[in-house]
Amino acid sequence: MSTAYRFPGRLRALQLQVHRVRAQYEAMGRQLPWAVEATEGWSSTTKTYSPLGDRITTFPASPGWTEEQIDQYARLRRRLVRLSAAVITHPWWSSVPTGEQVDARMTLKRLEAPSTGADSGQSIAAEAA
Template sequence: MPRQPNSNTSTLTRESTAYRFPDRLRALQLQVHRVRAQYEAMGRQLPWSVEATQGWSSTTKTYSPLGDRITAFPASPGWTTEQIGQYARLRRRLVRLSAAVITHPWWSSVPTGEQVVAAWRSSGWKRRRRAGHCG
């Protein structure tokens, strides 16, 4: 038997438990996804160390039939002042946008027990999972 919508809230449709997200909340969530993608892409392109550092390697004894684990990092030229600033700006923007999404007044209209499901639906989690973008 299908789940009946909660009659105490106007955010649920009668046909299902689909939520009507405000346009502003959807726009904020889309900005979060875009900024996070930029932030992650920049992080993948930057050297592994913020400061210029010599390369190094380490061997860890694992007692495994596969052998010991060897970890190696090449020398890092470090990040430029511009890269540090740009990465910090993206991080600040990502935090501010995330805070705007999770503190949006609309969430108070959703019953507490349904907020997690609503958050998943607002983030596009199911669509990203089908597309192979989520773990």
């Protein structure tokens, strides 16, 4: 279907912020220890009945997260939820026919994806300011 939609500048800026905050949230999650609380390491063996043998999963000891990391991760999560809510409740969506809303939403998501380059993101942010 993919129609050319004219998204309001504020909606485009909100979507760009969603992408940026999600990238920060995911990057932080990848850098943090696997367990929030300090935990001893452990291993688990799963019987696979495979000629390659059983599958052994091992988790190293986790030092846990600091209070600062917990707070920062929670702040990023709250911001991501608020921004996402602002995007999906934007008044512009009421002007889009019901049958086209999914296509319009997917178009908006792809329009401002971080891989599109910094120049387009800066112009969208400037447009919304």
